[in-house]
Amino acid sequence: MIDFEAFVKYSKPGPRYTSYPTALEFSDDFNYDEYIKRLKNGDPKKPLSLYFHLPFCRSACYFCGCNVIYTSKSDKMDRYLDYVERELELMSGILDNSRPVTQMHFGGGTPTFYSAEQLDRLITSIKKHFKNFTNDAEISCEIDPRFLNEEQLDVLVSHGFNRVSFGVQDFDEKVQKEIHRIQPFDMTKNAVDMARAKGIISVNTDLIYGLPFQSLESFKKTLELGVAINPDRFAVFNYAHVPWIKKSMRKFDESTLPNPKVKLEILKYTMEFLTSNGYKMIGMDHYAKPGDELFKALENGTLHRNFQGYTTKGGADLIGIGLTSIGEGEDYYAQNFKDMEGFEKAIDAGKLPNFKGILLNDEDRLRKAVIMDLMANFALDIKKIEAKFGINFFTHFKDSLEELKELSEFVNITDEKISVNETGTLLIRNIAMCFDEYMVKFKGVKNSFSKTV
Template sequence: MIDFKQFVKYSKPGPRYTSYPTAVEFSEDFTYDRYVEKLKNRDAKKPLSIYIHLPFCRSACYFCGCNVVFTSKEEKKVRYIDYLTRELELLSQTMESSSDIVQFHFGGGTPTFFSAEQLDGIMNTVKKHFPNFTEDAEVSCEIDPRFFNEEQMKVLKKHGFTRISFGVQDFEPIVQQAVHRIQPYDITKEAVELARKYGVESINIDLIYGLPYQTLESFKKTLELAHSLDPDRLAVFNYAHVPWLKKTMRKLDETTIPSPDVKLAILQHTIDYFTTNGYKMIGMDHFAKPDDELFKAIEKGELHRNFQGYTTRGGVDLLGIGLTSIGEGEDYYAQNYKELPEYEAAIDAGKLPFWRGVELSLDDRIRKAVIMDLMSNFKLDIEKIEKQFGIDFKEYFADALEALQPMVDEGLVAITDSAITVSQTGTLVIRNIAMPFDAYMQKHAASKKTFSKTV
């Protein structure tokens, strides 16, 4: 039995590492002209992943850390589609758009807050400008089961959507009430059955632990209900409480949020529950069935991580489209404006709505490769990194290896001449294991308002 109190010392602010460098390092030093140059010069033979942000929600879920716009006005959605269309036109004029599209994702907000006709129109526009979707492309959409109907599902089917991710978070009524998201089990069950009816290949369910009023016993019930829906994948996220960034989080009673040792107990039970019920833990917070491609990728050490989560589609550029979207190239990240007036003004001026980003140095690229491998595969092939970048790993990362020694002594991680391997217990604090390799952590060490806590 694990003594979770020993892990409380690891409850410190730290990144989730959906990118490296993280978004807090993005700045306007990476200029518009430099970004356009990157797009113009990219190799069209290299595959593309496309992310489109549909930011609107009818009302706030108090736990949400996403960039959303709350509205009930139809004209706002119509206006946004017009600007998305113009952004896609500008992109196709700026870059070669004949690349194979191997991954596509609708994120939110609530993508299905848009009507079936609107979703169909957006997809037709995407395919007009970026037509080469591969036959095995991973085409996915985030869905709030409270806003999902058969007409929308028909559109998703028509456009080849193979994965759907349903937001649930928790099935306990007291938790749902506290976070302002009332979503009875039956609504979620009906949404999952609708997706199955139309042959969706992979269904994911999102849960969050660390929400107000959650206990180990209450979350056990949520896990059982989620399992009863027979999802192919589950994402079980650690709630990131950042009220200094998200005003809606200030509505939560912090005294009702579970303590770090309770959260760790919930996470350990979650891991035990799903692994004994036929799922494999994938990366930091995902679980998948053995026949899922994520499962197969982690067995081969080929899992990758980007802003869309875990993926098998490594070595591709990510094109972020829409308000606040983030794109990724081999040596840069680029983010669109976060506010609608600025986003619209750029497009009205005939420019891409690019706001800021970061161009990666060689050191950034080396550290990114190390951190992303640890976060994805819980293992790092030291020799592979040395060959890829021409470095002596133990010399280059002497300070990081020294910082990891206490975790080695506790059995959380093992270090040999050829590999760094995270133990099953160590996966509970994988963000902490990755952090010593982060060259930017020292300048944020004194700040409690940069990252959410790791535990």
């Protein structure tokens, strides 16, 4: 039995580790020429993962931490596609675009806020420049059920999209009203049914716990309705309350947010409920049916974590296209401009719209490997890390292991392996933070990251 009251002491600001180092370490010290050099000199045999950011939404969902632009004007969205097409043209003149593409993802914003014609235009342009999609490529799109029709799905399926992720967050009417996202259960179920009927082979459902007016009892009902839709995967995220970054979050009365004890109860119940309904926990936040690729990747050690969460396509170079998109290579992260003016000016000048990033040194790459393995597998093969990086793990990470002692009841450490127990998975961000050498400068800083619990 977990003592949730005692557990609350572990609630502190911490990264979600979609990258290491985190985006807070990105700067313009990573200059344009460095980025271009790495794109040009990429391994021709190494596959590519393409991410496209489509930032437009009709209106604000108050919980959202994404980089979005609110509009109802189609011409504004067409203008954005003009610039994305020009960015693709520039990218294909620098990068070896004959490299195999094993993954492509549309995120946002609301990708399905675009019409079927606009989506077809974008995908046709992508395939003009990147023609070598592998037969088993994972091609996915985030979908808001409030903006979805058969014509859009026909376009996606005709272009090889095989996975979709439906944003739900919560089915409770009071919660939906407070977060400014009214989305009845029937609307979501109809959208999922339509996607399956059109031939989409994998459906993911996104839920969020920690939202205003949520309780354990209310979230139990959301989980029951979620399972009734029968998705192949669930992503159940801890709400990141960062009102100092996202103004829309200031609309919430913070006294209505569930406290850390309640959030932990919700998380534990979610793990137990989904497990009892045929899903397996995959890393932090994710659950999949045993036949799903994510679960198979976890079993064979090929599960990978990046800015889109968990993926089966590890070992690919991530190329970010569009406003605020982030790319990832062996030794760098690169981010595009976050503001439309900077984005357009760069492309008008004939340059990729990259404005910051980070070069990873040897220590960064070592710690990235450790942290990402822990986040993906709740375990670390010490001997594998020692062999790959030529270190003595216990000597090199003496300070980290000392810090980890505070969490010793949640981990088991042998000469060969670090294993996180079931209770410890609730604190995987805290455990990973012990190996993050950048965290020291955030100690005592209130407005840095969202709370881990």
